[in-house]
Amino acid sequence: MRRSRRERRRERATLRALTSSALALFGAAGRASADTAIDHIETSYSFSTYSEDKLESSKTLPGGERTRYEISTQQASLAAPITDWFDMSMQLTHETMSGASPWYNTQDAAGTPIQIMSGATIQDTRNDLALHGNYYTEQGRLGFGGGYSTENDYTAMNFGTDGELHFNEKNTTLSGGLGLSLDTLTPTDSDLYPLRPKEESKQSYSTFVGLGQIINRRSLIQGSFSYKWDKGYLSDPYKEVFRIGDHHYGDDRGGSRHQFAFLVRYNRHIEETESTIHLSYQYYLDTWGVSSHMAELDWYQNFGDAIQIAPHVRYYSQTAADFYIPYLRLKQIPQPGTRMSSDYRLSAYGALSFGVKGEYAFHTPWFRDIEWRAHLSVERYLSSGDLSLSAVSVPAPGLVSFTVLSAGLAVVF
């Protein structure tokens, strides 16, 4: 009797499990069990739209621009085994962005900060290519990769290497990596806006180390510490700080930022209900004075082999950067070289996001050996001062809320 593709795949998964630590940490393809090269070709495509809510009329000048950003994203990936101990993967991203973005703040009659948007004239596309290769040995994995991302006004090149070492009979995995990103900014319309630089550059050096442990046959835990040093032009060339009385200053965040992140992730499968829970928590700290907490719960509920419904909820809260200022008062004249930014992303706020994803796995009557997985997902993100862990007296007027819709198809050969 001919066995179904699914049965054979399950067998293969079991076979893989026999040789796997099921603990891969951050492979290019984000696979969990990775101490052998992947054994099949997998390709996927996804289309998503990101749209930000209109700015509330009370948070800008009457008649001011209120529409915000829209992004449509297309992603494609391909992962393939090259030999038994070597595999490669590739990810392509194409994004088109349009709309208006927060420019600077001023105050209304009551002295509350209000947001002034740029005109809805931004039109940009971003193309991103990322490549990653993995070399596997008995004791671990060595990965290397690079990427190139280009926009009209921004080019980024990155290189990285990462690896894993298994020990304790492959129940414990030590992982680590090093990364480097070289970015070049060429802000548009710098001749029209004298505060914008013509060309600037930025470098990022990053590293992480993580430890993963199999707790028992249905749960895993992993902790990691990441560090990144950003150096160079870190300001936002499209944002300004407004001093009441019609004077504008350029966004200035200084030339260095050290960032530290501690992340803990826990996965557990519940066989009785066919569900898998993912829990994660991250604490973040940087030398700009920002600290943040992030907690997320993902619930993957399976209904048989074909259908999976996965709701998730994520909470985030950050403190403001030391130099965040909505606007300067009339007599507040900054010394040259003073760091300051009116960017709402550097203000104190909290955010709640929730969403659900449905996935359907199927086979067609032809090419029965190929497995298809189609998904649809929606995510809603809300941010406000009220959601912050610490009290925020004057929340930034530009805080964003957005909705992401996504559809995709993955093919496993």
Place this chain on the structure above:
Amino acid sequence: MRVSRGVGVLALAIASLFSQSGCATLGQTWDDWFGEMKLPDFPAFDEYTESPKSYVEIALEHDFLVRVKPWERSVLARHDMAWDPDELEAARRSHTFFSKEATMPGGSAGGGGCGCN
């Protein structure tokens, strides 16, 4: 003659029934069955009380830390037990949060920058 053939067939049928039901007495003896099992060697009492080794060392030496054997990992190898079951979605969400929040995503090194308005 005919009767004895009938008995033979019956005996065969019964034997095949038992062999299918996994009766170990047919073909294999109980002794063999247990002979393949290896009982763990429990350490002598003295090793706990008189050894200068730490408890961690003792635990490691005697395999007391729970280790999941390779053949017990079918659940851990599930697709939804991956840290990021959908890599494209994970990349997109990570990029979105990175560009809208003042926090870098942990657990990895590198990644491309962006203008991110």
